[in-house]
Amino acid sequence: MLNGIVWFFQNILMAFYNFGFAVTHPQMWLDWSDQASLMRFIYYGGSIEFFFVVFTGFLVLTAFGMWKNQFMWGCVRVLEGISNGVGRFFAWAGLLMVLQQIIIVFVQRIFTQAQITFGFGPALALDISWWAEELKFYNALVVALCASYTFVQGGHVRVDLVYSAVSFRAKRAIDMFGSIFFMMPVAVLVWMYAWFFLWRHLVTPKVSATDTIELLSRKAKILKWNVETIGFSPNGFNGYFLFKILIVAFTGMVFLQAIAFFYRSYLERKEGPESDGKYLDRDSLGAGEEAYEGTH
Template sequence: MLAIADIIDRMTVLAGKILACLILPLMLLVFANAMARYVFGTGHVWLFEAVGYCFAIVAVGLAGWALKEDEHVRVDIFYSIMSRRKKAVIDVLGTLFLLAPFLWLMWDRSLPYVQRSWKMREGSVEMSGIPFVYLLKTCMLAFCVLLGLATVAFLLRRLHVLITGREGDT
């Protein structure tokens, strides 16, 4: 169980680290956009859209990594004082009844939307915008896959805690 989780975790961290490299270009794009707009009084649609593309790609890659590192949002009022097994029960139930259905619903609703976009090679509605909207929309499916894989590893690790009463070796 833990061997499978380790393999998935390595893939999740690798994807996260690769896509985290887009943080610097994202900051530079935001800076360039602000300079062009407020200093030089001009703007470029493609520059504004590039910020959205970069942000979407970063969010896709880092969601699974955040789950793996246990840095996701959680209401810790009672969770922080619970035993390891009780935390594992909460995590398993939350994963099975909240996260997994969310991912399935997002995949199910996004797939036709993305397929339509690819079929028509959808581009920006703006004349000088980025012509690859279909690639941007594909990020929704990539999000489901990457977070779904991280969810499987997370669930395997929590099931290990439930069965053995102790954390894994990694």
Template sequence: MDFIIWVFTNIGMGFVNLFYVIFNPSAWLDWSDKTAMVRFIYYGASKELFFVIFDIFLVMTVVGAFYRKFLWAVVRGFEAFANTVGRFFAWASLFMVLQQIMIVFLQRIFKVAEISISPFGYAFTRDLSWYGEELKFYNALIVCLAASYTFVQGGHVRVDLFYAGMRHRAKRVVDMFGSLFFIIPFMTIIWMFGWFFMWRHLVTPKVSVADSLELLERKARLLKWNVETIGFSPNGFDAYFLFKILLISFAGMMFIQGLTFFWRSMLEFIEGEASAGKYQQLDESNDETAEIAAAAH
């Protein structure tokens, strides 16, 4: 009973907090005030933020159930966003290959030790080992920022024992269940721990998921930027804080896609089998087997 009261209390407070952050942006966006900055850090992975998002989700779901054109527009918008971001950062694979070829030629044939790039008159000089380790960053870009795109395209791996043989509405029920109880919870956990993991490498003193708001506010007067620039080798890639930002980006985009997939499944459940795959922007493929597999899902 106490848990139910706690849930409904936080749902109600979610609306209060939503209006508060809208009408009091300086309380969390004015980073010249270190107290506002620690509030941003704390609330960025808090139950308060979760229930604000949950309230928005509830409102949009209820409204969308009655005004399906509105919810279809939301689904199309989020899927278009995932597709656009994924298609753009998929080009990182080409840059990764070209850079690897360049490194091999310069290091093995021309015996070059470093590369200088001078756009707009500013010289950016790094050792070849820096560019070699940077390849991992390209790979992380593809994995983190194209994951939701892959999900939209149906390119993720599934172990299918029963799903393909189910009827349309049964599939949609399974999809809604998977969104609510697998995608969204797991992405929430990754976000909550990844958020503080990221900030631990951006500011000092270190912050932790276990820190209370009161403790963080006491730390505020000592707070300062301390961006991690330590590499695994003396001349290696030294911007590993970007990987932490990518982790958060991955969790955020997949969380949004989890909500989007729930709404799509709900709408397809309501409208029937004729709406399956409605408005989906799928890439064309010459792989007939892959297309059949995607259609089955």
């Protein structure tokens, strides 16, 4: 027990050194022309060291924000702004998906062509099945990159057992608990699986979460890019590694939104009901649509 406590606080203290070293020596993990540098990036992206840098940063920001509440409100606005900005942009992928499906139907059923050619001069010509399977990627963009945006907008389905019956401050306490003990741990767990799952389909030899930095340093001598380009059908979409990148992006955004939600819940609980929805940037359908909005 004592050893665990000592290990925990040692890693928090080392987080300041690790962060400073990474910032002052970017070539050691960002110079991907160097095999050892790339392998260090892969290792530290899913390492205990990286976890404690993020965790310690969260503790420092939270402590300062509790002292200066306006700073914490600023963090909320920035983090929710990121979620809203990314979500509003990639929500257009839904429209692209519909338009591309219409084009596929016209080309395949009306013009009876086996390919769709896009561009001028050396145009991009791909089989109909490639474009059809690519529709999954548009759907993945919406699901992965609009999840945090939907959370900010209050669009996720909620199962309410006791929430509506408790006081305003009790609701915010529940929200704080959910952020810390549900959203953040799940995001961290998914990140750990998704990070190495991604890199196993980008480089060879394969990397694993159980590999030590010493083992990965030895593997770096034979490290090569091996990007997955195999589709489910011979002429189908062959960029499935992009889905694995989206999983990592999704978990990162969920973690950031968990921080924003924790901060907002803390501040609203502290300031009372008059701060409910303070600085909250939610979409509106415009004047005259209030009744419709209230049903969603």
